[in-house]
Amino acid sequence: MNMSRLLRKLKPGKGAVIAVPYFWLLLFFLVPFFIVLKISFAEQDLAIPPFTSLLQVEDGVLQSLTLYFGNFHFIFTDGLYAATYLSSLKVAFFTTVMCLLLGYPIAYAIARADPARRNVLLMLVMLPFWTSFLLRVYAWMGLLNETGLINNFLMSIGLISEPLHLFHNDFSLYLVMVYAYLPFMILPLFSHLVKMDMRLLEAAADLGAGPIKAFLTITLPLSKNGIIAGSMMVFIPAVGEFVIPELVGGTDTLMIGKVLWNEFFDNNNWPMASAVAIIMVLMLIVPIALLHRYETRELEGKGNA
Amino acid sequence: MVETVKQAAASAQGAPYLRIANVVKKFGDTTAVDGVDLDIRKNEIFALLGSSGCGKSTLLRMLAGMERPTSGKIILDGEDITALAPYDRPINMMFQSYALFPHMSVADNIAFGLKQDKMPKGEIDARVAEMLDLVQMRKYANRKPYQLSGGQQQRVALARSLAKRPKLLLLDEPLGALDKKLRQQTQLELVNTLEQVGVTCIMVTHDQEEAMTMATRIGIMSEGQLLQIGSPAEIYDYPNCRFTAEFIGDTNMFAGPVVVDEPDSVEIDSPELGSRIHIDHGITGPKGMQVWASIRPEDVHLDVVPQPAGPNVARGEVHDIAYLGSFSVYHVKLASGKVVKSMVAANHWHENSITPPTWGDTVYVSWRPDMPVVLTR
Numbered sequence: 133m134n135m136s137r138l139l140r141k142l143k144p145g146k147g148a149v150i151a152v153p154y155f156w157l158l159l160f161f162l163v164p165f166f167i168v169l170k171i172s173f174a175e176q177d178l179a180i181p182p183f184t185s186l187l188q189v190e191d192g193v194l195q196s197l198t199l200y201f202g203n204f205h206f207i208f209t210d211g212l213y214a215a216t217y218l219s220s221l222k223v224a225f226f227t228t229v230m231c232l233l234l235g236y237p238i239a240y241a242i243a244r245a246d247p248a249r250r251n252v253l254l255m256l257v258m259l260p261f262w263t264s265f266l267l268r269v270y271a272w273m274g275l276l277n278e279t280g281l282i283n284n285f286l287m288s289i290g291l292i293s294e295p296l297h298l299f300h301n302d303f304s305l306y307l308v309m310v311y312a313y314l315p316f317m318i319l320p321l322f323s324h325l326v327k328m329d330m331r332l333l334e335a336a337a338d339l340g341a342g343p344i345k346a347f348l349t350i351t352l353p354l355s356k357n358g359i360i361a362g363s364m365m366v367f368i369p370a371v372g373e374f375v376i377p378e379l380v381g382g383t384d385t386l387m388i389g390k391v392l393w394n395e396f397f398d399n400n401n402w403p404m405a406s407a408v409a410i411i412m413v414l415m416l417i418v419p420i421a422l423l424h425r426y427e428t429r430e431l432e433g434k435g436n437a
Numbered sequence: 438m439v440e441t442v443k444q445a446a447a448s449a450q451g452a453p454y455l456r457i458a459n460v461v462k463k464f465g466d467t468t469a470v471d472g473v474d475l476d477i478r479k480n481e482i483f484a485l486l487g488s489s490g491c492g493k494s495t496l497l498r499m500l501a502g503m504e505r506p507t508s509g510k511i512i513l514d515g516e517d518i519t520a521l522a523p524y525d526r527p528i529n530m531m532f533q534s535y536a537l538f539p540h541m542s543v544a545d546n547i548a549f550g551l552k553q554d555k556m557p558k559g560e561i562d563a564r565v566a567e568m569l570d571l572v573q574m575r576k577y578a579n580r581k582p583y584q585l586s587g588g589q590q591q592r593v594a595l596a597r598s599l600a601k602r603p604k605l606l607l608l609d610e611p612l613g614a615l616d617k618k619l620r621q622q623t624q625l626e627l628v629n630t631l632e633q634v635g636v637t638c639i640m641v642t643h644d645q646e647e648a649m650t651m652a653t654r655i656g657i658m659s660e661g662q663l664l665q666i667g668s669p670a671e672i673y674d675y676p677n678c679r680f681t682a683e684f685i686g687d688t689n690m691f692a693g694p695v696v697v698d699e700p701d702s703v704e705i706d707s708p709e710l711g712s713r714i715h716i717d718h719g720i721t722g723p724k725g726m727q728v729w730a731s732i733r734p735e736d737v738h739l740d741v742v743p744q745p746a747g748p749n750v751a752r753g754e755v756h757d758i759a760y761l762g763s764f765s766v767y768h769v770k771l772a773s774g775k776v777v778k779s780m781v782a783a784n785h786w787h788e789n790s791i792t793p794p795t796w797g798d799t800v801y802v803s804w805r806p807d808m809p810v811v812l813t814r
Contacts, residue, residue, distance in 0.1 A: 334503055335536040337523040339550030339601070349549070353540050 165413065172406035173199045183403045203407035212386075213408070217415065219386040223377070224370035227309040228317075231366045232359065234310065235317035239358075240351075242318070243325035254322070257315050265312070269379050272308050273299070276380065305381040312376060316365040324358025325351070357426050364423040368416050388412055452515075454479040454637055455500075455605060460509030462495050462661075469495040471661035472509075477605075482631060482638045484652035486645060486684075492661040493641045497607050500639065501530045514604055524553070529603040533610040535594035537582040543593050544569070544578040550601045568596040571630060588619050595627065599634055606631070608640035612647060624650045645685050649673075657681045678814045682731040687766075689737065689777050691730045698724050703811065704748060705730055709775040715748035717806040729812040736808040737779035739767055741794050744801040749809075753777065755798050767794070769802050777802050 174183035188195040207213045242253045260268060275281050276299040283295040298304055328351065336346040374389030381387065388408065395405035453476030462470040470492040477483050485493040498504040500511060502523035511519045518526055529550065537546050547568050551561045569575040572592035582590055591612065598606060611627060612620045628651050631638055642648050648655050649669040656666045657680070665672060665681045676682035679690060691714060697704035705714040705728060714730045744750045756776055757768035767779045779802055786793040794800050 329536065331532055331536040332538060334501075334523070335530075335532055335538070336549070337503070338501055338528075338530045338532075339597070340524045340553030341549070342522075342524050345553065350538060 168406045168409055171402055172203055172410045173201070174403045174406075175200045175202065176401045176403055181402065182400055200403070203404050204411075206404070207407055207411060213391070216386040216388050216391050217411070220371050220388040220412075221415075223305065223309065223385075223387065224367050224373075227306060227313060227370045228363050228367045230306065230310045231314050231317040232363060235314055235321055235362065236359075238314075239318045239321035239325055242322050243328075250326075257318050260315065266375065268312070269308060269375055272304070272311070272380055276304050276307075299380065301382045302385070305377060305385055308376050308380045309370060309373065313366040313370055316369075317362040320361040320365060321355065321358040324355045324361075328354055357429075360426050361423065364419055368419060368423075371416060372412055453477055454481075454514060455639075456510070456512040457496075457500075458510040458512065460496070460499060460506045460511065462492075462499060462504060463507045468661050470499070470506075473658075473661075473663050475656060475663060475666070477637060477639065479637055480635050482628065482640065482651060482653050484648035484655045485639065485641045485658055486643070486648040486655050487658035488643055488684075491658045493658045494609065496658075497530070497609055497639065497641045500605070501528055501607055502526050527601075527604040528607060529598040529601055529605075530607040530609060531594045531598040531611055534614045535582075535590050537590060537594060537597070539582055542579050542581060543574060543585070546582070546593060547597045547600050550597065554601065564600055568600050571599070571634070572596045587615050588623060591615060591623065595630065599630075599636065602636075604637065606636045606638045608638060610642055611640055613642070613644070620644075620647070621650075627651065649685075657684060659684075674810075676731065676810060676812065679729050679731070679812050682810065682812060687734050687778060688731045689734065691732075691775075692727065693730075695724055695726045695728055702806070705811070709771065709773045710751050711772055712746065712751060713748040714809055715806045716809050716811055726813070730809040731812055732804050732809045734766060734778040734780040736804050737777060738803045739769070739779045739781055739794070740801040740803065741791060741798070742801075744803055749806060750801060750803040751777070752799065752801055755794050755796055755800055758796065767800070769800055771802075 177184045278295040286292045332350050333346050336350050372389050377385045377387040392405050392408050395401045455477035457475040460473045487493045499506050544565050547565045548561050574592050612623050655672050657664045659680050665677045673685055682688050691707040691710055693705045693707040696706045702717045707714050751771050753769040753771040756770040759766040764780050764782050769777045
């Protein structure tokens with residue numbers, strides 16, 4: 133009774149609370165997106181900024197609006213871009229699958245650990261975030277190098293005579309990708325697994341389901357939203373990842389982040405870079421929309437889950 | 438056929454269907470269940486009654502297999518099930534607040550246990566339909582649990598726990614999640630369903646009314662021990678200890694030493710009453726032994742005219758009156774400060790043309806010598 137009255141009183145403030153994140157998204161996501169969208173329809177130009185203007189205005193009168201589709205045309209006709217997008221999706225997909233296979237047991241173990249130890253384990257998952265991301269990738273370079281710690285150690289104990297080729301290939305790419313994105317899989321999975329009602333597993337056992345059957349029929353379906361959330365959290369940023377493929381990936385690793393960098397910094401072709409980015413964003417909107425749908429569905433109904 | 442003959446023979450010999458033999462459960466240093474012996478007959482509805490933390494839920498969880506007894510044996514229908522995993526026991530449980538699977542429909546919830554037994558699909562469908570009819574939930578077969586009311590969830594949970602035709606059904610606070618009005622209606626409905634199915638049932642509850650209404654026998658538990666086992670009437674009329682007397686119903690308790698110990702009567706000196714309590718049925722106990730006399734409020738007479746001083750009589754003044762419709766409970770404060778409760782029918786004063794006493798009036802409480810129950814512990 134008191135609670136609901138309190139909530140009713142707060143209602144005018146509710147709009148303001150919601151407005152802040154919306155304003156933030158508008159200012160730092162939607163506005164830049166439209167700027168990039170605008171540039172993607174321009175032509176490269178030797179000017180500052182290095183692209184043509186879409187609008188021709190003379191004496192305050194709009195003379196012409198030029199939309200240049202050449203960038204998009206080039207992306208769709210040149211097979212290299214398609215191959216790069218596919219390769220990015222492939223790397224992101226396998227990174228997500230590996231994060232899921234590795235992260236699920238970890239999240240499960242943390243969720244089932246006794247509460248006193250749970251926080252320590254969660255802290256260990258989050259601890260890497262206290263160090264710079266770039267620094268951690270460089271640390272992997274130091275480990276995987278031909279003269280790195282791993283090779284030096286293996287050679288010094290005489291296990292190998294030639295340095296292992298651990299670096300600048302798919303192995304190092306996936307290793308560091310999974311390493312970097314694993315916490316984003318573990319945390320949403322954990323938050324779903326930890327709030328699961330343990331009596332449901334007791335009920336399943338009572339009705340004749342052994343531990344494996346109970347896991348497959350109860351725990352796994354009930355953590356579905358956690359799996360989806362974690363997978364999206366890994367997949368979406370992994371598609372556009374630049375630093376890891378650039379620093380530890382093979383020279384032949386095609387990633388859209390690298391193409392973006394090349395177009396922007398090496399070719400100084402802002403419109404092309406923008407067009408590449410726009411297509412990537414459109415490609416990611418589908419999984420983002422999926423994630424959003426599951427999140428809202430979870431917020432609604434399901435009061436007893 | 439052979440099975441039924443064997444079972445009939447077993448019941449003819451009077452062997453219990455379920456035997457709980459000296460079961461102990463310790464969690465670290467605390468003993469949750471402290472040496473419980475209990476025999477349950479086939480098709481009986483047995484209620485374990487006690488306040489929270491008395492060990493009744495732990496005992497139920499040991500029957501379900503969710504806890505392993507520290508020592509003791511559990512034998513169901515001639516089979517020692519003490520060490521069986523929950524999923525290997527022919528026992529099903531209706532969980533407190535039901536534990537329905539939120540991602541499955543009502544029908545899938547009921548079918549879950551049958552699927553674990555690898556029952557053919559046609560048979561599963563038939564059994565699920567039968568169960569839905571039993572609890573009158575056929576219309577709701579495709580609903581999800583969160584789309585159901587509390588009472589409907591309770592019925593689905595019951596159907597799910599009965600679907601496998603368990604040898605023993607366990608009910609953990611079966612109606613605890615329902616509001617009072619719905620609870621009273623559901624009590625009888627639940628008993629009817631259980632009798633219709635003919636299942637042996639152990640329920641755990643802290644609600645004495647629920648236990649009295651539903652159970653054929655009740656076991657009173659306190660601090661891990663079974664204090665008394667009996668039918669609801671036996672437990673109410675002949676409690677064997679102070680805990681039971683005070684836990685079931687309301688009572689007036691007087692402590693004192695035995696001062697007269699005749700073969701057919703005893704007298705207890707009660708300083709609180711200010712006189713002796715005379716009881717015309719003997720107890721065997723040495724003179725001077727500390728005992729307690731329990732007298733139910735409905736057995737305490739209330740008079741406005743002075744009563745001759747003597748045993749079983751005391752003078753006091755009306756301290757409080759609780760009007761409960763068909764009767765009222767008078768709280769009478771004695772000279773010692775002890776408050777005695779007396780239940781008086783609403784029409785008592787009117788029929789005897791007496792003005793009902795009111796707050797502060799001097800009244801006399803008394804009871805027949807066959808009414809007090811003498812308790813030694």
